[in-house]
Amino acid sequence: xxxxxVFYAFGAILxxxxxxxxxxxxxVHAALFLVLSFFTASAIWLLLRAEFLAIALVLxxxxxxxxxxLFVVMMLDINLERLREGFWQYLPLGxxxxxxxxxxxGAVLYGRxxxxxxxxxxxxxxxxxxxxxxxxxxxxxxxxxxxxxxxxLVAIVAAISLTLRRRKDSRSQDPxxxxxxxxxxxxxxVAMPSEKDA
Amino acid sequence: MLEALLAYSEMKLGPTWGxxxxxxxxxxxxxxxxxxxxxxxxxxxxxxxxxxxxxxQIRIGPNRVGxxxxxxxxxxGIKLLFKEVIFPANASRTLFVLAPIxxxxxxVAAWAVIPFSPELVLADINAGLLYIMALTSMGVYGVxxxxxxxxxxxxxxxxxxxxAQMVSYELAMGFALVVVLMVSGSLNLSDIVEQQGKGRFAAxxxxxxxxxxxxxxxxxxxxxxxxxxxxxxxxxDVVEGESxxxxxxxxxxxxxxxxxxxxxxxxxxxxxSALTVIMFFGGWLPLWDSVLTNWIPSIFWLLGKIFVVxxxxxxxxxxxxxxxxxxxxxxxxxxxxxxxLVWIVVIGAWMQTPWSLWR
Numbered sequence: 226x227x228x229x230x231v232f233y234a235f236g237a238i239l240x241x242x243x244x245x246x247x248x249x250x251x252x253v254h255a256a257l258f259l260v261l262s263f264f265t266a267s268a269i270w271l272l273l274r275a276e277f278l279a280i281a282l283v284l285x286x287x288x289x290x291x292x293x294x295l296f297v298v299m300m301l302d303i304n305l306e307r308l309r310e311g312f313w314q315y316l317p318l319g320x321x322x323x324x325x326x327x328x329x330x331g332a333v334l335y336g337r338x339x340x341x342x343x344x345x346x347x348x349x350x351x352x353x354x355x356x357x358x359x360x361x362x363x364x365x366x367x368x369x370x371x372x373x374x375x376x377x378l379v380a381i382v383a384a385i386s387l388t389l390r391r392r393k394d395s396r397s398q399d400p401x402x403x404x405x406x407x408x409x410x411x412x413x414x415v416a417m418p419s420e421k422d423a
Numbered sequence: 424m425l426e427a428l429l430a431y432s433e434m435k436l437g438p439t440w441g442x443x444x445x446x447x448x449x450x451x452x453x454x455x456x457x458x459x460x461x462x463x464x465x466x467x468x469x470x471x472x473x474x475x476x477x478x479x480q481i482r483i484g485p486n487r488v489g490x491x492x493x494x495x496x497x498x499x500g501i502k503l504l505f506k507e508v509i510f511p512a513n514a515s516r517t518l519f520v521l522a523p524i525x526x527x528x529x530x531v532a533a534w535a536v537i538p539f540s541p542e543l544v545l546a547d548i549n550a551g552l553l554y555i556m557a558l559t560s561m562g563v564y565g566v567x568x569x570x571x572x573x574x575x576x577x578x579x580x581x582x583x584x585x586x587a588q589m590v591s592y593e594l595a596m597g598f599a600l601v602v603v604l605m606v607s608g609s610l611n612l613s614d615i616v617e618q619q620g621k622g623r624f625a626a627x628x629x630x631x632x633x634x635x636x637x638x639x640x641x642x643x644x645x646x647x648x649x650x651x652x653x654x655x656x657x658x659x660d661v662v663e664g665e666s667x668x669x670x671x672x673x674x675x676x677x678x679x680x681x682x683x684x685x686x687x688x689x690x691x692x693x694x695x696s697a698l699t700v701i702m703f704f705g706g707w708l709p710l711w712d713s714v715l716t717n718w719i720p721s722i723f724w725l726l727g728k729i730f731v732v733x734x735x736x737x738x739x740x741x742x743x744x745x746x747x748x749x750x751x752x753x754x755x756x757x758x759x760x761x762x763x764l765v766w767i768v769v770i771g772a773w774m775q776t777p778w779s780l781w782r
Contacts, residue, residue: 227443253571257518260564280553288560292567292590296583299571353549355610400753 232272239265252298260291274348277355425449453545457534465689466496472689472737479741506678511574514675518572523676523683526565529558530690537697538613540707540721551612552604555698556597559653562691563589566672569684573675581671584661584748591755592652598763599646602639602770603702606781616706622780628712634705638780641766643703645759647735650695652751654688657740661748696732697725704728 242261249255263286270279362370428449433441470485470492477484485492510516536551538544548554563586570582607615624632636643652659673684700706706728707721746754773779 226439227446251515253515254518257568276548276550277553280550280557283557284553284560288557288563288593289590292563292586295564295567295571296586299567299579300583355550355553398749400750 228272232269235265235269235272239269252301252303253295256291256295256298259294260287263287263291275354277358450545454535457545458531461531461534461690461693462686465686465693466500468689468693468733469499469685470496471734472740475734475737476741479738500682503679503682508676508678508680511675514574515572518568519675520680522565522569522572522672523680523687524565525568526562526687527683527690529561530687530694533558533694534697536612537694537701538616538706539725541613541617543722544613547611547613550610552600552610552615555612555694556600559596559691559694560593562653562687565684565687569676570672573672575675577674578672581674585655585672588655588659588661588751588755589653591752592649592759595645595755595759595763596649596653598760598767599642599649600702602642602763602767603635605767605770605774606635606639608781612701612706616701616708618781619705620708625712630705630708630712631710634703634708636703639703639770641762643699645763646702647695647699647732649755649759650699651736651739652755654691654695654736656688656692656736658743658746659751660745661751692733692736693729696729696736699732700725700728704732 239262242258242265245258246255246262249258263282267279267282267287270276270282429442429445432445432448435441436444473495474484474492485495488494488498510519533555535545536548536554538547566585566589567582570578570580570585573579603615604610607618609615609618619634620630622633624630673681676684707725709716709719709721709724774781
């Protein structure tokens with residue numbers, strides 16, 4: 226009962242903030258509403274006792290991805306009028322994707338009624354979500370997991386190699402050279418006879 | 424007494440809502456019991472900082488308000504409370520107000536899972552370490568939003584610097600914690616402390632040699648230095664480098680809104696110190712095994728250790744000059760992250776050998 230009340234409260238916040246993401250006039254506000262919807266979604270996952278996934282969502286998306294996202298959005302000089310121009314032109318495509326997504330979500334949610342998806346098993350006492358997930362990832366699904374990791378690594382290397390370029394006019398410091406500098410290299414002591422008294 | 428309260432609540436509100444309301448009310452009371460002393464210690468940390476840095480620089484420090492200057496934080500608080508909060512022209516008002524709150528709240532919320540003694544913890548959750556990492560990663564929002572909402576170039580530049588710095592040091596911090604959780608085999612903070620109380624030296628009665636700081640010394644250094652960078656304290660305080668960008672993201676703030684940023688910095692220091700103590704210095708465990716040390720309640724051990732680590736923060740601030748920005752980035756990305764990655768492999772290999780300390 227109490228849990229249901231909390232769930233509906235979070236659900237309302239999630240839907241409201243998700244709507245605000247697409248309706249907010251200012252892109253920075255939209256990005257911040259997206260942060261709020263990620264956070265609320267993770268709270269709903271916590272209600273489902275999927276604490277590892279919930280906290281990983283906050284850690285990865287709220288803590289890292291959205292920060293960089295905000296970074297970029299804040300630096301861009303966005304012309305709001307230009308953004309609105311193509312609205313009607315892109316509406317059919319967007320609506321199609323939206324209907325497809327709603328259909329897929331419905332298929333997953335109603336799958337339990339049709340008997341396609343097995344109902345979740347009851348949890349034993351002392352059950353640790355993180356431990357179970359780790360066990361599954363590193364035993365049953367180790368190959369898929371490793372492949373996903375390699376794909377991500379390739380993406381990292383690709384992103385770096387795309388942006389890495391040597392500029393001829395750029396200057397950089399070499400700390401190991403700097404610490405090797407000795408006084409003798411920089412200062413030349415010159416012996417000068419002191420002036421004679423006139 | 425708590426059972427009687429639960430029974431009373433069930434009698435008044437029925438079996439469905441009774442326990443829920445009881446749970447809510449007791450949690451709120453417990454939260455108040457943690458947060459009130461926390462805010463007080465945060466206020467007095469500012470005084471302790473000024474005193475300690477004063478002594479280091481052969482000065483007296485604040486000594487005018489109250490006996491030995493002990494009422495100074497209260498005077499400061501009253502002054503800031505009565506100052507006007509000025510909104511810059513064309514600032515985004517809601518976000519401008521929200522930013523200081525967003526900076527302070529994650530630091531306060533982190534205390535929910537910190538165990539003060541074996542039985543004294545608000546939420547003894549399994550994923551405590553992850554929860555802490557998630558919350559500390561959210562502190563950066565307050566800074567970015569403050570910089571953007573102020574509609575000022577200085578504030579924005581400061582926010583960009585700080586966001587880049589906090590995001591990069593978070594990685595090193597996270598990897599250092601991964602090593603700790605590898606040797607502890609648990610994400611629960613109480614278990615991490617308990618695990619440090621076992622081992623050869625602990626059996627000999629010299630508990631402090633069994634704590635994580637000795638076998639994981641490089642990780643302790645990485646964690647602590649990253650913690651200083653994460654809280655934007657000197658020598659990593661380019662965020663508010665007075666000589667270059669005035670006061671960084673909080674340049675447009677005044678009155679209580681500014682005070683919240685200030686307090687968040689001190690709260691973050693306390694959180695990082697508490698975590699350092701829990702991860703590396705055995706939490707509430709006494710230094711060694713004897714009648715006297717066991718007689719001291721465990722919460723005082725924890726608080727005493729936190730005090731020592733927090734004082735290290737202040738000592739470092741009083742001693743070291745500010746880093747240059749590119750050197751900060753170099754230290755984070757080219758030194759700490761590779762070091763922690765290698766150390767994960769080293770400790771992982773060590774744990775597979777017969778000489779493993781953690782079984």
